[in-house]
Amino acid sequence: MQHAINRRVPRREQLTMDPLRGIPASPGIALGPSFVIRQPSLKVDRDTVKDPKAELERLESALELGRQQLNDLVTQTQEEIASSEAAIFDAHAMFLDDPALLDRVRQAIQTDRLNAPAAWKDSIEHFAQQMEAVDDEYLRARASDIRDVGRRVLRILLGKEDSEAARLSTPSIIIARDLAPSDTVQLNRELVLGFGTAEGGATSHTAILAKALGLPAVVGVGPKLTQIGPGVDLILDGNEGSVWVAPDREMQDEFRARQAKAHVVSVENQKHAHAPAVSLDGVQVEIVANIGSLDDSRTALDMGAEGVGLLRTEFLYLDRQSAPTEQEQTLAYQAILDVMGDRPVVVRTLDVGGDKPLPYLQVEEEQNAFLGWRAIRMCLDEPEFFKIQLRALWRSSPGHDLRIMFPMIATVDEVRQARALLDEARNEVLNAGHAISDSVQVGIMVEIPSVAILSDLMAPEVDFFSVGTNDLTQYTLAADRTNQRVARLGDACHPAVLRQIRDVTQAAHAHGKWVGVCGELAGDSAGIPILLGLGLDELSMTPHAIPAAKAQIRRWSAKDAERLAKEALSLASAEGVRQLVSANQA
Ligand code: PEP
Numbered sequence: 105m106q107h108a109i110n111r112r113v114p115r116r117e118q119l120t121m122d123p124l125r126g127i128p129a130s131p132g133i134a135l136g137p138s139f140v141i142r143q144p145s146l147k148v149d150r151d152t153v154k155d156p157k158a159e160l161e162r163l164e165s166a167l168e169l170g171r172q173q174l175n176d177l178v179t180q181t182q183e184e185i186a187s188s189e190a191a192i193f194d195a196h197a198m199f200l201d202d203p204a205l206l207d208r209v210r211q212a213i214q215t216d217r218l219n220a221p222a223a224w225k226d227s228i229e230h231f232a233q234q235m236e237a238v239d240d241e242y243l244r245a246r247a248s249d250i251r252d253v254g255r256r257v258l259r260i261l262l263g264k265e266d267s268e269a270a271r272l273s274t275p276s277i278i279i280a281r282d283l284a285p286s287d288t289v290q291l292n293r294e295l296v297l298g299f300g301t302a303e304g305g306a307t308s309h310t311a312i313l314a315k316a317l318g319l320p321a322v323v324g325v326g327p328k329l330t331q332i333g334p335g336v337d338l339i340l341d342g343n344e345g346s347v348w349v350a351p352d353r354e355m356q357d358e359f360r361a362r363q364a365k366a367h368v369v370s371v372e373n374q375k376h377a378h379a380p381a382v383s384l385d386g387v388q389v390e391i392v393a394n395i396g397s398l399d400d401s402r403t404a405l406d407m408g409a410e411g412v413g414l415l416r417t418e419f420l421y422l423d424r425q426s427a428p429t430e431q432e433q434t435l436a437y438q439a440i441l442d443v444m445g446d447r448p449v450v451v452r453t454l455d456v457g458g459d460k461p462l463p464y465l466q467v468e469e470e471q472n473a474f475l476g477w478r479a480i481r482m483c484l485d486e487p488e489f490f491k492i493q494l495r496a497l498w499r500s501s502p503g504h505d506l507r508i509m510f511p512m513i514a515t516v517d518e519v520r521q522a523r524a525l526l527d528e529a530r531n532e533v534l535n536a537g538h539a540i541s542d543s544v545q546v547g548i549m550v551e552i553p554s555v556a557i558l559s560d561l562m563a564p565e566v567d568f569f570s571v572g573t574n575d576l577t578q579y580t581l582a583a584d585r586t587n588q589r590v591a592r593l594g595d596a597c598h599p600a601v602l603r604q605i606r607d608v609t610q611a612a613h614a615h616g617k618w619v620g621v622c623g624e625l626a627g628d629s630a631g632i633p634i635l636l637g638l639g640l641d642e643l644s645m646t647p648h649a650i651p652a653a654k655a656q657i658r659r660w661s662a663k664d665a666e667r668l669a670k671e672a673l674s675l676a677s678a679e680g681v682r683q684l685v686s687a688n689q690a
């Protein structure tokens with residue numbers, strides 16, 4: 105198939121009415137009436153109590169009932185959805201036992217003689233706000249979990265009804281300010297067409313749930329969304345992040361046609377998901393998955409992943425009061441490696457720090473957390489802590505194609521230091537009598553421009569590079585990836601980012617090393633042909649994006665993609681690049 109560079113007007117530009125715009129959180133199109141979930145008002149009167157002991161007892165029994173409800177939800181969710189979802193309620197139940205929270209509430213009752221609902225509400229708000237102040241999208245999203253579990257206990261204390269989610273009775277698009285896990289678990293999933301929320305980001309609970317269910321979702325739409333009444337016809341486009349309110353007949357027909365076409369394409373893509381991604385002229389790109397849990401590794405295989413290009417190990421460290429032990433980590437890595445068999449699995453070492461604080465590590469608040477003490481910087485300063493993870497990785501390696509990757513590398517020296525610690529950990533594991541694989545590859549993420557600029561000096565130090573376009577874009581354009589006001593600057597299709605990918609790929613290949621991309625660009629239909637054209641060996645993406653990505657590569661010839669990439673690199677803006685690719689998509 106030929107790909108002459110031509111410029112067609114994209115069909116969506118022919119639509120007239122303006123939609124509400126939000127963040128595309130899960131792809132797909134939904135059409136149907138709105139079902140609006142509003143949080144019941146939980147008005148709390150502040151009283152001084154005469155008998156704090158009785159008030160403490162009232163609190164304890166509400167907490168007990170809350171724990172019971174959450175345990176029931178864990179069982180129900182495990183049966184109906186997935187254990188990753190059930191883990192959310194486990195985390196809620198754990199929060200109800202958090203000593204810092206309980207001390208604060210009990211003290212407010214005992215010392216300040218506050219009534220239990222007011223003491224509880226204040227303390228929940230205190231912790232939720234603390235979480236919201238953190239400069240990390242994932243942790244900020246956890247603030248809504250705290251409020252969710254807070255509302256559960258508050259409802260019990262005030263003797264109020266549960267959420268209205270249980271009343272859903274016809275196929276609908278769910279609209280809410282922000283959906284809480286306890287709302288979504290009560291929804292009859294057979295009747296949910298999609299999700300739209302006024303608040304929340306790409307890693308909010310709604311986004312995670314929608315992806316797990318394969319339903320479209322648009323989040324962070326803003327307050328206008330909550331003004332929509334019940335039963336209003338909507339079109340929700342999770343690919344573009346748009347919500348059309350009361351669309352006319354013509355528009356509905358247009359989207360219904362798109363939806364039907366997308367369905368046919370997705371069924372067709374899924375049929376070929378397990379075949380390799382080979383371009384028309386015979387160039388194969390390895391398509392692997394970004395995962396963050398054992399559950400994800402199974403989904404990855406179902407979706408046709410040829411391995412794992414990024415295992416984010418943070419899941420082992422977050423939401424807990426103490427660091428995971430070497431044994432615990434070894435078992436967790438082994439479980440994932442066992443699912444993946446002899447396929448390659450790239451495990452990224454811990455990527456937390458100033459922007460993702462852990463309660464058991466002394467991390468001071470920083471003004472510029474994204475430029476601060478995080479990831480490899482923190483790990484190199486805490487070698488004994490770091491080596492626990494490194495030993496666990498060595499111990500999990502026998503019989504598998506394990507690849508270890510260091511995040512946030514800025515200098516050659518950091519690579520050398522990290523490799524030295526990895527060697528120390530290796531000797532410690534051998535001295536302790538454990539077996540290890542002798543073919544573990546070691547690589548780094550390219551997330552900081554200094555690495556791309558010095559990639560010819562970096563290449564001899566590593567076995568591979570994986571470009572983290574999410575961070576590389578924020579550092580290249582100086583646009584905080586969690587700040588919505590500068591979001592338009594942070595597009596990984598920017599030629600300044602693409603040129604760095606070109607340089608890194610050339611440097612890697614000149615030294616006989618492989619190079620992949622594991623940022624969001626790897627699964628983005630605008631990025632895929634360019635990355636094929638730049639000669640990337642591996643693309644790693646969210647599992648659900650794999651079938652479509654493979655199909656897209658099969659429609660291109662690497663030669664045409666190379667021409668497209670060359671033209672893209674000569675442009676001045678990300679929009680220009682997106683238009684170019686869109687005009688040339690096969
Ligand atoms: C990236 O920065 O592109 C990346 C894949 O890492 P994370 O999104 O986890 O920071």
Ligand code: MG
Pocket residue numbers: 551572574575
């Ligand atoms: Mg990153």
